[in-house]
Amino acid sequence: MRPFIELQQQLVPDLLYVMKKRYAILNRILSSDVVGRRALATSLSMTERVLRAETDFLKAQGLLESNASGMRITEAGRQLVEALDPMVKDLFGLSELESRIQAYYGLEQVIIVPGDSDTSPQAKRELGRAGAHTLQRFLKPDDVVAVTGGSTLAAMAGQMSPAPQLRGVQFVPARGGLGESLDYQANTIASALAKQVGAGYRLLHVPDHLSEEAYNSLMQEPNVREVVGVIRRARIVVHGIGDAIVMARRRKVDQQTIDEIRSEGALAEALGYYFDRSGSVIHRMSTVGLRIDDLSSADKVIAVAGGSSKGEAIAAVLLFGQADVLVTDEGAARELEFIMNREEIGERPE
Template sequence: MLSVIEKVAPDIFQTLKRRYHILKQIEKSGPIGRRSLAGRLGFTERVLRSEVEILRDQGLIKISSAGMECTSAGIEIFRQLERMMGQHVRSKDQETRLANTLKISHCIIVPGNSDDDIRILEDMGHAAIKALDFLLPEGKNVVAVMGGTTMVEVAHAMDEKFGENRQLLFVPARGGLGESVDIQANVIAETMARKSGGKSRALYAPEHVRSDTYSLLSEEPEIKETLQLVENASLVLYSIGSAFEMAERRGMDEETLRLLKEKNAVAEAFGEFVNPNGEIVYKLSRIGLQSSQMGRIPHVVAVAGGKRKAKAIEAYVKTVPPHTWLVTDEAAANEILNGGNPLK
């Protein structure tokens, strides 16, 4: 519940937290004077005075010459708030625990399972935009984006507010997949630019090419310029896929599928298929950002969730730079941390 309030009405959430801390201190130390309370909470007396008056008018505290005390109604409300706040704090603790387990900078966990509910995938998209908004400074920024259904949801969550005080250029981090147009990186980059008031640059090249063709295409002036923008991006945004799902989407032949099975491939991103130990067992020759270049990009954000992707996330994240942020859902976090048991 508090996560919803924090997302929809952050000002209300901050007010709720402030009054919770006031009630907590009064319940713990009452009767207590205003000056002492302000000192313990780090509030100015002016701010505290207005909050105390509201709590008194609501019948949650009483004020006497001895100081402030909680009423019976105030104690009951405080206990309810403590239960809610405890759940919220535990959620933040789990994000830290997941980041530590995966050995990356930060994790954001969205409640639910995106395998079962498309709305959870939408929530992950909005959470990703919040992460980008936190990470990207004002001014000029180049954002390199990958394709896929998850990236579509991130693009849909983009809005003009995100573009305020920023000059954004969105560039595709890879060529086309030869699949549905609306999930290709070129289209996603254009959608993000349109919704945020930024600009986009297309990469007119197939994603997978023979090595000799790769050398020729990489020297084409327009492709070369776009690839240089990608390599010098402020932030790269991508998703992680399950190995065989991505292999089938790419139309790989039976021989390659057998090889992936023999080598126990479980995850794919950037054309790299990895096993549970994070070892690359198969790699495609591809046009676009290489995973080896990510360490030089200031900000890296991966978005992937759902119980079925948990093994893929856990495996592929072993290959990423430590400053990576992960946006995921509760189902994937449960699976990674506790083998599918509820988070504790």
């Protein structure tokens, strides 16, 4: 029997178009928290007249509310968007791609959001929302959650919801990060996540990149050693994935080291480790905090990364084999699809 939605589309051909449009409006407002009509119309490439008609309908349905500061989604609207997410993924053909990536890399779950974070700030916000929703599904009382820095996890921090029932939860930075932009430091993100959830947090005030001598000295400090002990006991780890050379330059790695890791085929960076195409670690930084060996004792390792430019980097980290869940966007997922197709015809790394 033909799927009901196909029969419905044949009888009411504009139904899916209207549904996608209204879903896009609700989803954009959900990601933005509060937004004005003009800004919303611009971001959706929609005229204000058309948008006004749609938002008036959505307000009449109890899905939106507005005041002088702009429009905000109601709790009923939030629940509707979350209920529609799987159907929208089917319409965009993302559910099948999620299953394929999951099977290929041996993951527990893959979540793909529409769009490409490289070109769309909205896709970055949606990626953050999906990362936040995924993390909150796994949280339990007394959990320790270690998080890395970066713009994607910063976007995730603002999307968390209060969870007063989760007593004893602590957020910690996965590693030191002084020297990077304050908004994107792991300390900042750990504290922001904790405040959103209503949890506790510990901070690690040490530089991201250290000499071996400085590393050994810092690890003798009782306070540093105590916080690192908490970090390495994390039940959940949430980390980003970066392009190897971009991240090396951002962390002010010396040019000789950059040239060396490039010549060794470095594609990806995560947690201060650099990976080649086959998923092998080819270089590590001396950083205080979570070690890659600690991932094997974590119950859930969630990688959150998007953008078509990161496809190769994400593939390299997934081949390392420690991630349980991948939260990504369509741009990166399509690149992963291309990589899987390439490797399946005989070019898969040994």
